[in-house]
Amino acid sequence: MLNFDFFYAWTKEHLNINLEGYKEKQLQRRIGTIMKNTGAATLEEYAVKIQSDPIVKKNFLNYITINVTDFFRNKEVFDEFEELMVSYLEPKFGALKIWSAACSTGAEAYSLAMIMTNHNIKHAEKITATDIDETILAKAKKGIYSSVEIKNVDEKNRQNYFTQEDNAFYLSEQIKKKVAFKKHDLIGDRFGTGYNVIVCRNVTIYFKNEVKEELYQKFSDALVPGGLFFTGATETIYSPEKYGLIKRASFIYEKI
Ligand SMILES: C[S@@+](CC[C@H](N)C(=O)[O-])C[C@H]1O[C@@H](n2cnc3c(N)ncnc32)[C@H](O)[C@@H]1O
CATH class of the missing domain: 3.40.50.150 (Vaccinia Virus protein VP39)
Structure with missing residues:
Protein backbone atom coordinates (compact mmCIF):
# COMPACT_ATOMS: atom_id res chain seq x y z
CA MET A 1 0.00 0.00 0.00
CA LEU A 2 1.41 3.35 -0.99
CA ASN A 3 1.41 6.00 1.73
CA PHE A 4 -0.66 8.74 0.08
CA ASP A 5 -1.27 10.54 3.40
CA PHE A 6 2.47 11.12 3.65
CA PHE A 7 2.73 12.12 -0.02
CA TYR A 8 -0.17 14.60 0.07
CA ALA A 9 1.32 16.27 3.16
CA TRP A 10 4.76 16.29 1.53
CA THR A 11 3.60 17.89 -1.75
CA LYS A 12 1.69 20.52 0.24
CA GLU A 13 4.74 21.40 2.29
CA HIS A 14 7.46 21.14 -0.35
CA LEU A 15 5.71 21.95 -3.64
CA ASN A 16 2.85 24.05 -2.30
CA ILE A 17 0.33 21.87 -4.13
CA ASN A 18 -2.84 20.66 -2.46
CA LEU A 19 -3.68 17.25 -3.94
CA GLU A 20 -6.53 16.65 -1.52
CA GLY A 21 -9.05 18.38 -3.78
CA TYR A 22 -8.50 16.00 -6.72
CA LYS A 23 -10.53 12.81 -7.30
CA GLU A 24 -8.59 10.23 -5.36
CA LYS A 25 -8.66 7.04 -7.45
CA GLN A 26 -7.76 8.73 -10.73
CA LEU A 27 -4.96 10.78 -9.18
CA GLN A 28 -3.46 7.93 -7.18
CA ARG A 29 -3.41 5.70 -10.24
CA ARG A 30 -1.56 8.40 -12.15
CA ILE A 31 0.93 9.01 -9.34
CA GLY A 32 1.56 5.25 -8.98
CA THR A 33 2.35 4.95 -12.69
CA ILE A 34 4.71 7.89 -12.91
CA MET A 35 6.42 6.91 -9.64
CA LYS A 36 7.22 3.43 -10.98
CA ASN A 37 8.71 4.96 -14.14
CA THR A 38 11.37 6.62 -11.97
CA GLY A 39 12.33 3.32 -10.32
CA ALA A 40 11.03 4.42 -6.90
CA ALA A 41 9.28 1.64 -4.96
CA THR A 42 7.57 3.83 -2.36
CA LEU A 43 6.20 7.37 -2.24
CA GLU A 44 8.85 8.26 0.33
CA GLU A 45 11.54 7.26 -2.19
CA TYR A 46 9.71 9.09 -4.94
CA ALA A 47 9.57 12.28 -2.81
CA VAL A 48 13.37 12.14 -2.39
CA LYS A 49 13.78 11.81 -6.16
CA ILE A 50 11.40 14.71 -6.83
CA GLN A 51 13.38 16.88 -4.44
CA SER A 52 16.81 15.99 -5.78
CA ASP A 53 16.16 15.72 -9.52
CA PRO A 54 14.59 18.70 -11.35
CA ILE A 55 13.57 16.48 -14.29
CA VAL A 56 11.69 14.05 -12.03
CA LYS A 57 10.01 17.07 -10.43
CA LYS A 58 9.03 18.57 -13.78
CA ASN A 59 7.68 15.23 -15.02
CA PHE A 60 5.63 14.80 -11.86
CA LEU A 61 4.09 18.26 -12.18
CA ASN A 62 3.38 17.79 -15.88
CA TYR A 63 1.82 14.42 -15.31
CA ILE A 64 -0.59 15.43 -12.60
CA THR A 65 -1.68 18.64 -14.31
CA ILE A 66 -2.85 17.16 -17.68
CA ASN A 67 -2.39 20.06 -20.07
CA VAL A 68 -4.45 18.93 -23.07
CA THR A 69 -6.09 21.91 -24.74
CA ASP A 70 -7.06 23.36 -28.11
CA PHE A 71 -7.85 26.66 -29.74
CA PHE A 72 -11.66 27.08 -30.04
CA ARG A 73 -12.04 23.75 -28.19
CA ASN A 74 -15.43 22.11 -28.98
C1 LIG B 1 -7.12 19.71 -19.44
S1 LIG B 1 -6.39 21.28 -19.22
C2 LIG B 1 -7.69 22.36 -19.73
C3 LIG B 1 -7.17 23.57 -20.47
C4 LIG B 1 -8.24 24.49 -21.05
N1 LIG B 1 -9.04 25.10 -20.03
C5 LIG B 1 -9.13 23.74 -22.02
O1 LIG B 1 -10.26 23.43 -21.70
O2 LIG B 1 -8.68 23.47 -23.14
C6 LIG B 1 -6.41 21.42 -17.45
C7 LIG B 1 -5.51 22.53 -16.91
O3 LIG B 1 -5.85 22.72 -15.53
C8 LIG B 1 -4.66 23.04 -14.83
N2 LIG B 1 -4.88 22.77 -13.39
C9 LIG B 1 -4.91 21.56 -12.76
N3 LIG B 1 -5.12 21.74 -11.44
C10 LIG B 1 -5.25 23.10 -11.24
C11 LIG B 1 -5.47 23.91 -10.10
N4 LIG B 1 -5.63 23.36 -8.89
N5 LIG B 1 -5.54 25.26 -10.26
C12 LIG B 1 -5.37 25.81 -11.49
N6 LIG B 1 -5.15 25.10 -12.62
C13 LIG B 1 -5.09 23.76 -12.49
C14 LIG B 1 -3.62 22.15 -15.48
O4 LIG B 1 -2.30 22.63 -15.25
C15 LIG B 1 -4.04 22.20 -16.95
O5 LIG B 1 -3.33 23.19 -17.66
Missing part, protein backbone atom coordinates in the same frame (compact mmCIF):
# COMPACT_ATOMS: atom_id res chain seq x y z
CA LYS A 75 -16.00 24.42 -31.91
CA GLU A 76 -19.83 24.38 -31.82
CA VAL A 77 -19.88 25.48 -28.16
CA PHE A 78 -17.23 28.12 -28.82
CA ASP A 79 -19.27 29.41 -31.77
CA GLU A 80 -22.26 29.75 -29.48
CA PHE A 81 -20.13 31.65 -26.99
CA GLU A 82 -18.81 33.93 -29.73
CA GLU A 83 -22.39 34.68 -30.74
CA LEU A 84 -23.23 35.58 -27.11
CA MET A 85 -20.19 37.85 -26.89
CA VAL A 86 -21.39 39.80 -29.89
CA SER A 87 -25.15 39.82 -29.34
CA TYR A 88 -25.30 39.90 -25.54
CA LEU A 89 -22.09 40.66 -23.65
CA GLU A 90 -20.80 43.57 -25.73
CA PRO A 91 -24.14 45.43 -25.91
CA LYS A 92 -24.72 44.86 -22.17
CA PHE A 93 -21.29 45.65 -20.74
CA GLY A 94 -19.31 47.43 -23.46
CA ALA A 95 -15.75 46.69 -22.33
CA LEU A 96 -15.27 43.20 -20.91
CA LYS A 97 -13.29 41.92 -17.93
CA ILE A 98 -12.43 38.27 -18.62
CA TRP A 99 -10.74 35.44 -16.71
CA SER A 100 -9.59 32.22 -18.40
CA ALA A 101 -8.98 29.90 -15.43
CA ALA A 102 -6.80 26.76 -15.81
CA CYS A 103 -5.68 28.11 -19.20
CA SER A 104 -2.96 25.57 -20.03
CA THR A 105 -0.98 26.76 -23.11
CA GLY A 106 -3.18 29.85 -23.47
CA ALA A 107 -5.16 28.51 -26.45
CA GLU A 108 -8.47 29.36 -24.78
CA ALA A 109 -7.54 32.90 -23.75
CA TYR A 110 -5.98 33.62 -27.14
CA SER A 111 -9.10 32.25 -28.90
CA LEU A 112 -11.16 34.80 -26.93
CA ALA A 113 -8.69 37.56 -27.81
CA MET A 114 -9.03 36.69 -31.52
CA ILE A 115 -12.82 36.78 -31.30
CA MET A 116 -12.71 40.15 -29.54
CA THR A 117 -10.33 41.57 -32.12
CA ASN A 118 -12.42 40.26 -35.02
CA HIS A 119 -15.58 41.87 -33.62
CA ASN A 120 -13.92 44.95 -32.23
CA ILE A 121 -15.03 44.14 -28.68
CA LYS A 122 -13.29 46.27 -26.05
CA HIS A 123 -11.34 44.98 -23.05
CA ALA A 124 -11.88 46.54 -19.61
CA GLU A 125 -8.40 45.17 -18.97
CA LYS A 126 -6.21 42.43 -20.46
CA ILE A 127 -7.75 38.96 -20.35
CA THR A 128 -6.41 37.31 -17.19
CA ALA A 129 -5.27 33.76 -17.91
CA THR A 130 -4.18 31.57 -15.01
CA ASP A 131 -2.92 28.07 -14.36
CA ILE A 132 -1.23 26.18 -11.52
CA ASP A 133 1.57 24.95 -13.80
CA GLU A 134 4.42 27.44 -14.29
CA THR A 135 6.02 25.46 -17.14
CA ILE A 136 2.85 25.63 -19.20
CA LEU A 137 2.44 29.35 -18.40
CA ALA A 138 5.93 30.01 -19.75
CA LYS A 139 4.93 28.30 -23.00
CA ALA A 140 1.65 30.22 -23.10
CA LYS A 141 3.46 33.56 -22.79
CA LYS A 142 5.70 32.71 -25.75
CA GLY A 143 2.73 32.05 -28.02
CA ILE A 144 4.58 29.60 -30.28
CA TYR A 145 2.63 26.56 -31.45
CA SER A 146 2.98 23.53 -33.72
CA SER A 147 0.67 22.93 -36.67
CA VAL A 148 -1.12 20.26 -34.61
CA GLU A 149 -1.73 22.71 -31.77
CA ILE A 150 -3.37 25.24 -34.08
CA LYS A 151 -5.30 22.71 -36.19
CA ASN A 152 -8.61 24.22 -35.01
CA VAL A 153 -7.71 27.79 -35.98
CA ASP A 154 -9.51 28.66 -39.20
CA GLU A 155 -7.69 29.93 -42.26
CA LYS A 156 -8.65 33.57 -41.72
CA ASN A 157 -7.43 33.70 -38.11
CA ARG A 158 -4.31 31.78 -39.08
CA GLN A 159 -3.45 34.28 -41.77
CA ASN A 160 -4.28 37.31 -39.65
CA TYR A 161 -2.65 36.30 -36.38
CA PHE A 162 0.10 33.71 -36.99
CA THR A 163 3.36 33.73 -38.90
CA GLN A 164 4.98 30.47 -39.82
CA GLU A 165 8.68 29.70 -39.54
CA ASP A 166 9.53 26.12 -40.44
CA ASN A 167 7.16 24.01 -38.36
CA ALA A 168 6.42 26.68 -35.75
CA PHE A 169 3.52 29.14 -35.76
CA TYR A 170 4.15 32.45 -33.97
CA LEU A 171 1.13 34.25 -32.57
CA SER A 172 1.08 37.97 -33.36
CA GLU A 173 1.90 40.62 -30.74
CA GLN A 174 -1.53 42.13 -31.44
CA ILE A 175 -3.18 39.07 -29.82
CA LYS A 176 -0.45 38.25 -27.29
CA LYS A 177 -0.57 41.69 -25.71
CA LYS A 178 -4.28 41.27 -24.93
CA VAL A 179 -3.64 38.46 -22.45
CA ALA A 180 -1.84 38.57 -19.07
CA PHE A 181 -0.74 35.20 -17.65
CA LYS A 182 -0.18 34.47 -13.99
CA LYS A 183 0.09 31.50 -11.66
CA HIS A 184 -3.08 30.69 -9.72
CA ASP A 185 -4.22 27.58 -7.87
CA LEU A 186 -8.00 27.15 -8.08
CA ILE A 187 -7.84 25.20 -4.84
CA GLY A 188 -6.51 27.61 -2.31
CA ASP A 189 -5.75 30.92 -4.05
CA ARG A 190 -8.08 33.92 -3.82
CA PHE A 191 -10.45 34.75 -6.67
CA GLY A 192 -10.78 38.22 -8.19
CA THR A 193 -14.11 40.04 -8.57
CA GLY A 194 -16.10 42.01 -11.12
CA TYR A 195 -15.71 39.66 -14.10
CA ASN A 196 -18.10 39.81 -17.06
CA VAL A 197 -16.84 36.44 -18.27
CA ILE A 198 -15.15 33.49 -16.59
CA VAL A 199 -14.06 30.57 -18.72
CA CYS A 200 -13.03 27.48 -16.78
CA ARG A 201 -13.12 24.34 -18.87
CA ASN A 202 -11.95 20.76 -18.51
CA VAL A 203 -10.37 21.01 -15.09
CA THR A 204 -13.21 20.65 -12.54
CA ILE A 205 -13.65 17.08 -13.84
CA TYR A 206 -10.48 16.23 -11.92
CA PHE A 207 -11.78 17.63 -8.63
CA LYS A 208 -13.84 16.00 -5.90
CA ASN A 209 -17.52 16.95 -5.80
CA GLU A 210 -17.28 19.09 -2.69
CA VAL A 211 -14.35 21.04 -4.19
CA LYS A 212 -16.25 21.47 -7.45
CA GLU A 213 -19.27 22.86 -5.59
CA GLU A 214 -17.11 25.31 -3.67
CA LEU A 215 -15.52 26.43 -6.94
CA TYR A 216 -18.87 27.01 -8.67
CA GLN A 217 -19.89 29.27 -5.78
CA LYS A 218 -16.59 31.15 -5.95
CA PHE A 219 -16.88 31.61 -9.73
CA SER A 220 -20.43 32.88 -9.30
CA ASP A 221 -19.28 35.33 -6.61
CA ALA A 222 -16.50 36.55 -8.91
CA LEU A 223 -18.97 37.44 -11.70
CA VAL A 224 -21.07 40.60 -11.97
CA PRO A 225 -24.85 40.04 -12.39
CA GLY A 226 -25.49 39.16 -16.03
CA GLY A 227 -21.92 37.89 -16.43
CA LEU A 228 -21.32 34.50 -18.09
CA PHE A 229 -19.57 31.37 -16.84
CA PHE A 230 -18.35 29.07 -19.62
CA THR A 231 -17.60 25.44 -18.63
CA GLY A 232 -16.21 22.43 -20.48
CA ALA A 233 -18.35 20.25 -22.74
CA THR A 234 -18.62 17.50 -20.11
CA GLU A 235 -19.05 19.82 -17.15
CA THR A 236 -22.79 20.38 -16.87
CA ILE A 237 -23.74 22.13 -13.62
CA TYR A 238 -26.75 20.45 -12.03
CA SER A 239 -29.01 22.86 -10.11
CA PRO A 240 -27.08 25.98 -11.18
CA GLU A 241 -29.51 28.14 -9.16
CA LYS A 242 -27.83 26.76 -6.02
CA TYR A 243 -24.88 28.96 -6.95
CA GLY A 244 -26.90 31.95 -8.18
CA LEU A 245 -26.56 30.90 -11.84
CA ILE A 246 -29.05 30.09 -14.59
CA LYS A 247 -28.42 28.06 -17.72
CA ARG A 248 -28.11 30.31 -20.75
CA ALA A 249 -26.99 27.67 -23.31
CA SER A 250 -25.24 24.30 -23.16
CA PHE A 251 -22.23 24.76 -20.87
CA ILE A 252 -22.83 28.51 -20.53
CA TYR A 253 -24.36 29.91 -17.32
CA GLU A 254 -25.46 33.42 -16.42
CA LYS A 255 -25.00 35.02 -13.01
CA ILE A 256 -28.40 36.09 -11.67
Whole structure:
Protein backbone atom coordinates (compact mmCIF):
# COMPACT_ATOMS: atom_id res chain seq x y z
CA MET A 1 0.00 0.00 0.00
CA LEU A 2 1.41 3.35 -0.99
CA ASN A 3 1.41 6.00 1.73
CA PHE A 4 -0.66 8.74 0.08
CA ASP A 5 -1.27 10.54 3.40
CA PHE A 6 2.47 11.12 3.65
CA PHE A 7 2.73 12.12 -0.02
CA TYR A 8 -0.17 14.60 0.07
CA ALA A 9 1.32 16.27 3.16
CA TRP A 10 4.76 16.29 1.53
CA THR A 11 3.60 17.89 -1.75
CA LYS A 12 1.69 20.52 0.24
CA GLU A 13 4.74 21.40 2.29
CA HIS A 14 7.46 21.14 -0.35
CA LEU A 15 5.71 21.95 -3.64
CA ASN A 16 2.85 24.05 -2.30
CA ILE A 17 0.33 21.87 -4.13
CA ASN A 18 -2.84 20.66 -2.46
CA LEU A 19 -3.68 17.25 -3.94
CA GLU A 20 -6.53 16.65 -1.52
CA GLY A 21 -9.05 18.38 -3.78
CA TYR A 22 -8.50 16.00 -6.72
CA LYS A 23 -10.53 12.81 -7.30
CA GLU A 24 -8.59 10.23 -5.36
CA LYS A 25 -8.66 7.04 -7.45
CA GLN A 26 -7.76 8.73 -10.73
CA LEU A 27 -4.96 10.78 -9.18
CA GLN A 28 -3.46 7.93 -7.18
CA ARG A 29 -3.41 5.70 -10.24
CA ARG A 30 -1.56 8.40 -12.15
CA ILE A 31 0.93 9.01 -9.34
CA GLY A 32 1.56 5.25 -8.98
CA THR A 33 2.35 4.95 -12.69
CA ILE A 34 4.71 7.89 -12.91
CA MET A 35 6.42 6.91 -9.64
CA LYS A 36 7.22 3.43 -10.98
CA ASN A 37 8.71 4.96 -14.14
CA THR A 38 11.37 6.62 -11.97
CA GLY A 39 12.33 3.32 -10.32
CA ALA A 40 11.03 4.42 -6.90
CA ALA A 41 9.28 1.64 -4.96
CA THR A 42 7.57 3.83 -2.36
CA LEU A 43 6.20 7.37 -2.24
CA GLU A 44 8.85 8.26 0.33
CA GLU A 45 11.54 7.26 -2.19
CA TYR A 46 9.71 9.09 -4.94
CA ALA A 47 9.57 12.28 -2.81
CA VAL A 48 13.37 12.14 -2.39
CA LYS A 49 13.78 11.81 -6.16
CA ILE A 50 11.40 14.71 -6.83
CA GLN A 51 13.38 16.88 -4.44
CA SER A 52 16.81 15.99 -5.78
CA ASP A 53 16.16 15.72 -9.52
CA PRO A 54 14.59 18.70 -11.35
CA ILE A 55 13.57 16.48 -14.29
CA VAL A 56 11.69 14.05 -12.03
CA LYS A 57 10.01 17.07 -10.43
CA LYS A 58 9.03 18.57 -13.78
CA ASN A 59 7.68 15.23 -15.02
CA PHE A 60 5.63 14.80 -11.86
CA LEU A 61 4.09 18.26 -12.18
CA ASN A 62 3.38 17.79 -15.88
CA TYR A 63 1.82 14.42 -15.31
CA ILE A 64 -0.59 15.43 -12.60
CA THR A 65 -1.68 18.64 -14.31
CA ILE A 66 -2.85 17.16 -17.68
CA ASN A 67 -2.39 20.06 -20.07
CA VAL A 68 -4.45 18.93 -23.07
CA THR A 69 -6.09 21.91 -24.74
CA ASP A 70 -7.06 23.36 -28.11
CA PHE A 71 -7.85 26.66 -29.74
CA PHE A 72 -11.66 27.08 -30.04
CA ARG A 73 -12.04 23.75 -28.19
CA ASN A 74 -15.43 22.11 -28.98
CA LYS A 75 -16.00 24.42 -31.91
CA GLU A 76 -19.83 24.38 -31.82
CA VAL A 77 -19.88 25.48 -28.16
CA PHE A 78 -17.23 28.12 -28.82
CA ASP A 79 -19.27 29.41 -31.77
CA GLU A 80 -22.26 29.75 -29.48
CA PHE A 81 -20.13 31.65 -26.99
CA GLU A 82 -18.81 33.93 -29.73
CA GLU A 83 -22.39 34.68 -30.74
CA LEU A 84 -23.23 35.58 -27.11
CA MET A 85 -20.19 37.85 -26.89
CA VAL A 86 -21.39 39.80 -29.89
CA SER A 87 -25.15 39.82 -29.34
CA TYR A 88 -25.30 39.90 -25.54
CA LEU A 89 -22.09 40.66 -23.65
CA GLU A 90 -20.80 43.57 -25.73
CA PRO A 91 -24.14 45.43 -25.91
CA LYS A 92 -24.72 44.86 -22.17
CA PHE A 93 -21.29 45.65 -20.74
CA GLY A 94 -19.31 47.43 -23.46
CA ALA A 95 -15.75 46.69 -22.33
CA LEU A 96 -15.27 43.20 -20.91
CA LYS A 97 -13.29 41.92 -17.93
CA ILE A 98 -12.43 38.27 -18.62
CA TRP A 99 -10.74 35.44 -16.71
CA SER A 100 -9.59 32.22 -18.40
CA ALA A 101 -8.98 29.90 -15.43
CA ALA A 102 -6.80 26.76 -15.81
CA CYS A 103 -5.68 28.11 -19.20
CA SER A 104 -2.96 25.57 -20.03
CA THR A 105 -0.98 26.76 -23.11
CA GLY A 106 -3.18 29.85 -23.47
CA ALA A 107 -5.16 28.51 -26.45
CA GLU A 108 -8.47 29.36 -24.78
CA ALA A 109 -7.54 32.90 -23.75
CA TYR A 110 -5.98 33.62 -27.14
CA SER A 111 -9.10 32.25 -28.90
CA LEU A 112 -11.16 34.80 -26.93
CA ALA A 113 -8.69 37.56 -27.81
CA MET A 114 -9.03 36.69 -31.52
CA ILE A 115 -12.82 36.78 -31.30
CA MET A 116 -12.71 40.15 -29.54
CA THR A 117 -10.33 41.57 -32.12
CA ASN A 118 -12.42 40.26 -35.02
CA HIS A 119 -15.58 41.87 -33.62
CA ASN A 120 -13.92 44.95 -32.23
CA ILE A 121 -15.03 44.14 -28.68
CA LYS A 122 -13.29 46.27 -26.05
CA HIS A 123 -11.34 44.98 -23.05
CA ALA A 124 -11.88 46.54 -19.61
CA GLU A 125 -8.40 45.17 -18.97
CA LYS A 126 -6.21 42.43 -20.46
CA ILE A 127 -7.75 38.96 -20.35
CA THR A 128 -6.41 37.31 -17.19
CA ALA A 129 -5.27 33.76 -17.91
CA THR A 130 -4.18 31.57 -15.01
CA ASP A 131 -2.92 28.07 -14.36
CA ILE A 132 -1.23 26.18 -11.52
CA ASP A 133 1.57 24.95 -13.80
CA GLU A 134 4.42 27.44 -14.29
CA THR A 135 6.02 25.46 -17.14
CA ILE A 136 2.85 25.63 -19.20
CA LEU A 137 2.44 29.35 -18.40
CA ALA A 138 5.93 30.01 -19.75
CA LYS A 139 4.93 28.30 -23.00
CA ALA A 140 1.65 30.22 -23.10
CA LYS A 141 3.46 33.56 -22.79
CA LYS A 142 5.70 32.71 -25.75
CA GLY A 143 2.73 32.05 -28.02
CA ILE A 144 4.58 29.60 -30.28
CA TYR A 145 2.63 26.56 -31.45
CA SER A 146 2.98 23.53 -33.72
CA SER A 147 0.67 22.93 -36.67
CA VAL A 148 -1.12 20.26 -34.61
CA GLU A 149 -1.73 22.71 -31.77
CA ILE A 150 -3.37 25.24 -34.08
CA LYS A 151 -5.30 22.71 -36.19
CA ASN A 152 -8.61 24.22 -35.01
CA VAL A 153 -7.71 27.79 -35.98
CA ASP A 154 -9.51 28.66 -39.20
CA GLU A 155 -7.69 29.93 -42.26
CA LYS A 156 -8.65 33.57 -41.72
CA ASN A 157 -7.43 33.70 -38.11
CA ARG A 158 -4.31 31.78 -39.08
CA GLN A 159 -3.45 34.28 -41.77
CA ASN A 160 -4.28 37.31 -39.65
CA TYR A 161 -2.65 36.30 -36.38
CA PHE A 162 0.10 33.71 -36.99
CA THR A 163 3.36 33.73 -38.90
CA GLN A 164 4.98 30.47 -39.82
CA GLU A 165 8.68 29.70 -39.54
CA ASP A 166 9.53 26.12 -40.44
CA ASN A 167 7.16 24.01 -38.36
CA ALA A 168 6.42 26.68 -35.75
CA PHE A 169 3.52 29.14 -35.76
CA TYR A 170 4.15 32.45 -33.97
CA LEU A 171 1.13 34.25 -32.57
CA SER A 172 1.08 37.97 -33.36
CA GLU A 173 1.90 40.62 -30.74
CA GLN A 174 -1.53 42.13 -31.44
CA ILE A 175 -3.18 39.07 -29.82
CA LYS A 176 -0.45 38.25 -27.29
CA LYS A 177 -0.57 41.69 -25.71
CA LYS A 178 -4.28 41.27 -24.93
CA VAL A 179 -3.64 38.46 -22.45
CA ALA A 180 -1.84 38.57 -19.07
CA PHE A 181 -0.74 35.20 -17.65
CA LYS A 182 -0.18 34.47 -13.99
CA LYS A 183 0.09 31.50 -11.66
CA HIS A 184 -3.08 30.69 -9.72
CA ASP A 185 -4.22 27.58 -7.87
CA LEU A 186 -8.00 27.15 -8.08
CA ILE A 187 -7.84 25.20 -4.84
CA GLY A 188 -6.51 27.61 -2.31
CA ASP A 189 -5.75 30.92 -4.05
CA ARG A 190 -8.08 33.92 -3.82
CA PHE A 191 -10.45 34.75 -6.67
CA GLY A 192 -10.78 38.22 -8.19
CA THR A 193 -14.11 40.04 -8.57
CA GLY A 194 -16.10 42.01 -11.12
CA TYR A 195 -15.71 39.66 -14.10
CA ASN A 196 -18.10 39.81 -17.06
CA VAL A 197 -16.84 36.44 -18.27
CA ILE A 198 -15.15 33.49 -16.59
CA VAL A 199 -14.06 30.57 -18.72
CA CYS A 200 -13.03 27.48 -16.78
CA ARG A 201 -13.12 24.34 -18.87
CA ASN A 202 -11.95 20.76 -18.51
CA VAL A 203 -10.37 21.01 -15.09
CA THR A 204 -13.21 20.65 -12.54
CA ILE A 205 -13.65 17.08 -13.84
CA TYR A 206 -10.48 16.23 -11.92
CA PHE A 207 -11.78 17.63 -8.63
CA LYS A 208 -13.84 16.00 -5.90
CA ASN A 209 -17.52 16.95 -5.80
CA GLU A 210 -17.28 19.09 -2.69
CA VAL A 211 -14.35 21.04 -4.19
CA LYS A 212 -16.25 21.47 -7.45
CA GLU A 213 -19.27 22.86 -5.59
CA GLU A 214 -17.11 25.31 -3.67
CA LEU A 215 -15.52 26.43 -6.94
CA TYR A 216 -18.87 27.01 -8.67
CA GLN A 217 -19.89 29.27 -5.78
CA LYS A 218 -16.59 31.15 -5.95
CA PHE A 219 -16.88 31.61 -9.73
CA SER A 220 -20.43 32.88 -9.30
CA ASP A 221 -19.28 35.33 -6.61
CA ALA A 222 -16.50 36.55 -8.91
CA LEU A 223 -18.97 37.44 -11.70
CA VAL A 224 -21.07 40.60 -11.97
CA PRO A 225 -24.85 40.04 -12.39
CA GLY A 226 -25.49 39.16 -16.03
CA GLY A 227 -21.92 37.89 -16.43
CA LEU A 228 -21.32 34.50 -18.09
CA PHE A 229 -19.57 31.37 -16.84
CA PHE A 230 -18.35 29.07 -19.62
CA THR A 231 -17.60 25.44 -18.63
CA GLY A 232 -16.21 22.43 -20.48
CA ALA A 233 -18.35 20.25 -22.74
CA THR A 234 -18.62 17.50 -20.11
CA GLU A 235 -19.05 19.82 -17.15
CA THR A 236 -22.79 20.38 -16.87
CA ILE A 237 -23.74 22.13 -13.62
CA TYR A 238 -26.75 20.45 -12.03
CA SER A 239 -29.01 22.86 -10.11
CA PRO A 240 -27.08 25.98 -11.18
CA GLU A 241 -29.51 28.14 -9.16
CA LYS A 242 -27.83 26.76 -6.02
CA TYR A 243 -24.88 28.96 -6.95
CA GLY A 244 -26.90 31.95 -8.18
CA LEU A 245 -26.56 30.90 -11.84
CA ILE A 246 -29.05 30.09 -14.59
CA LYS A 247 -28.42 28.06 -17.72
CA ARG A 248 -28.11 30.31 -20.75
CA ALA A 249 -26.99 27.67 -23.31
CA SER A 250 -25.24 24.30 -23.16
CA PHE A 251 -22.23 24.76 -20.87
CA ILE A 252 -22.83 28.51 -20.53
CA TYR A 253 -24.36 29.91 -17.32
CA GLU A 254 -25.46 33.42 -16.42
CA LYS A 255 -25.00 35.02 -13.01
CA ILE A 256 -28.40 36.09 -11.67
C1 LIG B 1 -7.12 19.71 -19.44
S1 LIG B 1 -6.39 21.28 -19.22
C2 LIG B 1 -7.69 22.36 -19.73
C3 LIG B 1 -7.17 23.57 -20.47
C4 LIG B 1 -8.24 24.49 -21.05
N1 LIG B 1 -9.04 25.10 -20.03
C5 LIG B 1 -9.13 23.74 -22.02
O1 LIG B 1 -10.26 23.43 -21.70
O2 LIG B 1 -8.68 23.47 -23.14
C6 LIG B 1 -6.41 21.42 -17.45
C7 LIG B 1 -5.51 22.53 -16.91
O3 LIG B 1 -5.85 22.72 -15.53
C8 LIG B 1 -4.66 23.04 -14.83
N2 LIG B 1 -4.88 22.77 -13.39
C9 LIG B 1 -4.91 21.56 -12.76
N3 LIG B 1 -5.12 21.74 -11.44
C10 LIG B 1 -5.25 23.10 -11.24
C11 LIG B 1 -5.47 23.91 -10.10
N4 LIG B 1 -5.63 23.36 -8.89
N5 LIG B 1 -5.54 25.26 -10.26
C12 LIG B 1 -5.37 25.81 -11.49
N6 LIG B 1 -5.15 25.10 -12.62
C13 LIG B 1 -5.09 23.76 -12.49
C14 LIG B 1 -3.62 22.15 -15.48
O4 LIG B 1 -2.30 22.63 -15.25
C15 LIG B 1 -4.04 22.20 -16.95
O5 LIG B 1 -3.33 23.19 -17.66
